[in-house]
Amino acid sequence: MVVHVVFLSIYTLVAIPIWLLLHALWRRHTSWRRSVPVLLAATFALSYVGTAAGLLIGSRHHWMPRYTFHWNDVPSSLQGVWFLLMIFCAMYMVIGYYLSSQEERRRAEAATTLTRDAELRALRYQLHPHFLFNTLNAISTLVVERRTDDATRMIARLGDFLRATLEGSGTHEVALADELTLTEHYLSIEKARLGDRLAIAVQVGPDTLSAAVPYLLLQPLVENAIRHGIAPLHEGGRLDITASREGDRLYLRLRNDGLPDATHQASVNDVEPSSIGLQNVRERLQRLYGSDHRFTLDLAEDGSCLVSIDLPFHRANAAAPGYAVKLV
Numbered sequence: 001m002v003v004h005v006v007f008l009s010i011y012t013l014v015a016i017p018i019w020l021l022l023h024a025l026w027r028r029h030t031s032w033r034r035s036v037p038v039l040l041a042a043t044f045a046l047s048y049v050g051t052a053a054g055l056l057i058g059s060r061h062h063w064m065p066r067y068t069f070h071w072n073d074v075p076s077s078l079q080g081v082w083f084l085l086m087i088f089c090a091m092y093m094v095i096g097y098y099l100s101s102q103e104e105r106r107r108a109e110a111a112t113t114l115t116r117d118a119e120l121r122a123l124r125y126q127l128h129p130h131f132l133f134n135t136l137n138a139i140s141t142l143v144v145e146r147r148t149d150d151a152t153r154m155i156a157r158l159g160d161f162l163r164a165t166l167e168g169s170g171t172h173e174v175a176l177a178d179e180l181t182l183t184e185h186y187l188s189i190e191k192a193r194l195g196d197r198l199a200i201a202v203q204v205g206p207d208t209l210s211a212a213v214p215y216l217l218l219q220p221l222v223e224n225a226i227r228h229g230i231a232p233l234h235e236g237g238r239l240d241i242t243a244s245r246e247g248d249r250l251y252l253r254l255r256n257d258g259l260p261d262a263t264h265q266a267s268v269n270d271v272e273p274s275s276i277g278l279q280n281v282r283e284r285l286q287r288l289y290g291s292d293h294r295f296t297l298d299l300a301e302d303g304s305c306l307v308s309i310d311l312p313f314h315r316a317n318a319a320a321p322g323y324a325v326k327l328v
Contacts, residue, residue, distance in 0.1 A: 014046045018085055022092045039089050047082040134223065138193050154192040161185040165216070172288065175316035176243060176250075177209040183218040183241070190226050197236025198226065204243040211243075211250045212316035214284050218254070220277030221307055225256035229305050232259055250313040258303035285309070 021042055025035050135158055142151035164182050174182075180202065191198055222239065230237035237257025244251045278297070285293050294310035 043085040157188045173212040174215045176211045176213050186219045199238040202241045208243040208245050210315045224277045229256040229258035248313050250311045252309040254307040260303035
């Protein structure tokens with residue numbers, strides 16, 4: 001029993017310099033071609049020293065009955081120790097490689113996340129100048145037409161909308177209830193401009209209000225529907241927004257009236273691929289959900305346009321309670 005304790009203590013002491021050597025080689029990123037010969041030599045030398053020390057101490061203190069120490073006994077006794085030290089080295093390398101690869105993967109994922117966040121923020125910020133240009137242009141038109149009261153209301157509602165967008169500027173996804181509230185701020189601006197020419201209907205299932213959707217998803221789609229579909233109509237038109245849930249999928253639909261003539265049809269087709277709002281929405285959906293989403297735009301013969309979005313359903317971290325449709 002004493003012999004086993006002595007040998008175990010010696011081999012533990014022998015393993016310490018091996019561990020320090022492994023640590024130094026790993027930190028210096030030494031190649032396998034250089035590491036293997038160094039480790040073979042070091043483990044052999046330390047195995048020899050450890051085995052000799054164990055045999056010598058055991059012989060001197062008579063812990064090994066009827067045994068007298070001879071140096072010739074060391075080579076035949078060190079093979080097991082040398083093998084164990086080599087296994088120790090191999091395990092260190094394997095575990096070190098695994099932990100290093102995991103850390104590298106975490107860094108890569110973090111870098112990818114930062115890149116994606118930067119791209120999403122850039123796309124979101126792209127919407128603001130586009131929206132502001134269109135809104136200020138509409139306000140200037142109202143001023144030229146001497147519709148001072150409408151222009152004043154539009155400026156006030158523009159302020160409300162911009163304040164609401166700043167409040168949600170730190171996130172990529174919000175609850176559908178919050179997104180609908182933000183969209184209502186924008187629709188109030190358009191109502192001030194178009195008046196009774198713009199009819200709005202919103203139908204959302206109560207089980208969809210907590211669903212997470214991309215921030216500023218609806219506003220560019222609504223803006224596109226009004227600008228290219230409803231605004232050119234002399235009598236105005238209707239915008240329908242619906243949201244429903246089926247299992248783990250969220251379905252959003254935006255339908256708007258439009259001119260049925262071929263000239264307008266061609267202009268919509270020309271605008272659609274290059275529209276800043278539509279292209280922006282498509283790119284953000286792709287970056288957020290990859291292939292796990294669907295975005296389609298269909299134009300009917302009567303000039304109406306239907307945008308369909310299919311997203312994976314998951315709940316947002318926070319949702320605005322008690323959402324109620326105000327603009328119908």
